[in-house]
Amino acid sequence: MTSTDDILRQAARRSGRNPRSWAVLLVAALAVGLGAPVWLDARTTAQYPVTAQDLAAGRTALDALVVKGRAPRTGYDRDEFGQAWADVDRNGCDTRNDMLRRDLLDITLKPGTHDCVVLTGTLDDPYTARSIDFERGERSSEVQIDHVIALSDAWQKGAQGWTDEQRTAFANDPANLLAVHGPTNQSKGASDAATWLPPNRGYRCAYALRQSMVKAAYGLWVTQAEHDALTREIDRCVVAR
Known part of the structure; x- marks a missing residue:
């Protein structure tokens, strides 16, 4: 699985910024060699503890975020972020199926699709702490x-x-994607951390770390209310021992 350092370098390239400008975030590199950071993997333990390195990286990212007001939504359209679930990594499989293969357990794959299309699997949903059976089709x-x-x-x-290319890369970046319970995702809508957090309180620390890391990597800003919410959840993180 991709390391934190790899994600930051990839995000820097995709956002069109010089990777040298990301020095403030490279504390995340401490996690390299220790396995994938907890905030990146939906299949964490029931209490979702994080490592001290992940927590330090998250705090550094949060501190790097610019705080200012939300810009108007004028001009927004889903199409501004390119084709939905494009094959941006050119592995022959769309992003949705890439994420299903990453986040689901006990998957079965459709024959003749080069191990791409997921037919069934089980999701340990981080947003609700429920186990959800996935079946391709009507469900x-x-x-x-x-x-x-x-x-x-x-x-x-x-x-x-x-640019269009940068938005397409962001929309398909695994660092910003999670397989989750559909109705809960619908209830979230376009909310930020100030107005929506996962119902599963145990996952909120990991969620806040992910939001902070990705926003910092892409140079996105936060509102004051959003910054306060992220700070509150990160302060509640439990470090694995």
């Missing part, structure tokens, strides 16, 4: 791929100034 929407930072929220906090 597919029971598991959805959430943009942890909603595209509309990103648009109002910096993304409207990006």
Whole structure:
């Protein structure tokens, strides 16, 4: 699985910024060699503890975020972020199926799709702490791929100034994607951390760390209320021992 350092470098390239300008975030590199950071993996333990390195990286990212008001939503359209679930990494599989393969357990794959299309699997949903059976077809929407930072929220906090290529990369970046319970994802909508947090309180620390890391990596800003909410949840994080 991709390391924190890899994610920051990839995000820097995708956002069109010089990777050298990300020095403030490279504390995340401390996690390299210790396995994937907890905030990146939906399949964490029931209490979702984080490592001291992940927590330090999250705090550094949060401190780096610019705080200012939300820009108007004028001009926003989902199409501004490119084709939904494009194959941006050119592995022959769309992003949705990439994320299903990453986050679901006990998956079965459709024959003849080069191990791409997920037919069934089980999701340990981080947002509700429920176990959800996924089955491709009429029930597919029971598991959805959430943009942890909603595209509309990103648009109002910096993304409207990006190129089409940068927005497409952001919309398909695994660091900002999670397989989750569909109806809960629908209830979240385009909310930021100030107005919506996962019902599963045990996951809120990991959620806040992910939001902070991705927003910092892409140069997005936060409102004061959002910054306060992220700070509150990160302060409640439990460090694994």
